[in-house]
Amino acid sequence: MPNKVKEAWKAGKAVVNGWLAIPNAFSAEMYSQCGWDSVTVDMQHGVQDYLSCVACFQGIQPSGVTPMVRVPWNEPGIIGKVLDAGAYGVICPMVNTPQEAAALVQYCKYPPQGTRSNGPIRAGVYGEAGGYQTTANDNILVIPMIETKTAIENIEAILDVPGIDAIYVGPSDLCFSYGLTPKLDVEDPFVLGIYEKLLKETGKRGIAAGLHNGTPAYANRMIQMGFKLVTISNEVGLMVNAAKAAVKEARGG
Numbered sequence: 001m002p003n004k005v006k007e008a009w010k011a012g013k014a015v016v017n018g019w020l021a022i023p024n025a026f027s028a029e030m031y032s033q034c035g036w037d038s039v040t041v042d043m044q045h046g047v048q049d050y051l052s053c054v055a056c057f058q059g060i061q062p063s064g065v066t067p068m069v070r071v072p073w074n075e076p077g078i079i080g081k082v083l084d085a086g087a088y089g090v091i092c093p094m095v096n097t098p099q100e101a102a103a104l105v106q107y108c109k110y111p112p113q114g115t116r117s118n119g120p121i122r123a124g125v126y127g128e129a130g131g132y133q134t135t136a137n138d139n140i141l142v143i144p145m146i147e148t149k150t151a152i153e154n155i156e157a158i159l160d161v162p163g164i165d166a167i168y169v170g171p172s173d174l175c176f177s178y179g180l181t182p183k184l185d186v187e188d189p190f191v192l193g194i195y196e197k198l199l200k201e202t203g204k205r206g207i208a209a210g211l212h213n214g215t216p217a218y219a220n221r222m223i224q225m226g227f228k229l230v231t232i233s234n235e236v237g238l239m240v241n242a243a244k245a246a247v248k249e250a251r252g253g
Helices: 004-010 025-032 051-064 076-085 098-108 130-140 149-153 153-159 171-175 189-204 216-225 235-250
Strands: 015-020 037-040 067-068 089-092 141-146 166-169 208-213 231-232
Touching: 015 025, 015 051, 015 235, 025 037, 025 051, 025 216, 037 051, 037 089, 037 130, 051 067, 051 076, 067 141, 076 089, 076 098, 089 098, 089 153, 098 166, 130 171, 141 153, 149 153, 149 189, 153 189, 153 235, 171 189, 171 208, 189 208, 189 216, 208 216
Parallel strands: 015 037, 015 231, 037 067, 067 089, 089 141, 141 166, 166 208, 208 231
Antiparallel strands: none
């Protein structure tokens, strides 16, 4: 199966990405039917573990939406396992140097481009006719998170690492790193200036820029600004907000 996110970027389109914190195949199945281009299982800050990630992928699959994972850390064991489970993209937190970015590429790709171990237990079943191993290196998106002052200072060297398909900005940690209050939908001109710099440097190299957003309105604004992947909160945040609004309205508030 071709990577629809990759195809959208090649066509110059932005991708709207769902985010799963709930470790459940049923909620993943329902959520993936809502029109997202891709859905990401969050193994870093959600309550997902490996088995729940696999279950979520099984729930997502009928929708045809591209499944991705945010792994807990830049470590070859978990990266190999989520790819074997069928992830089409790996979003990796706290990548701060070109060396860390190069390690991420190594962990995501089979030889000769990388050092990923062979054994695509689930992914291989759904691979293309020529065999999963022949297409995986081209199909899988390698996406380091840029979320610290150090990463911003090293951004050109990080983006020059062969095999990086996109970056993903974590606004809360980025704000934290610069001594600001951590938040998602940032209005601080200094941080927006950093976004402009990232868009300029990624644009030069044909690399997509992604961002985590709190609200759909802000996500739309960031698409207009040039981001090619926008996530809106997560399924917990959207569910809780909808529930609060429903209760308020029922009580006449």
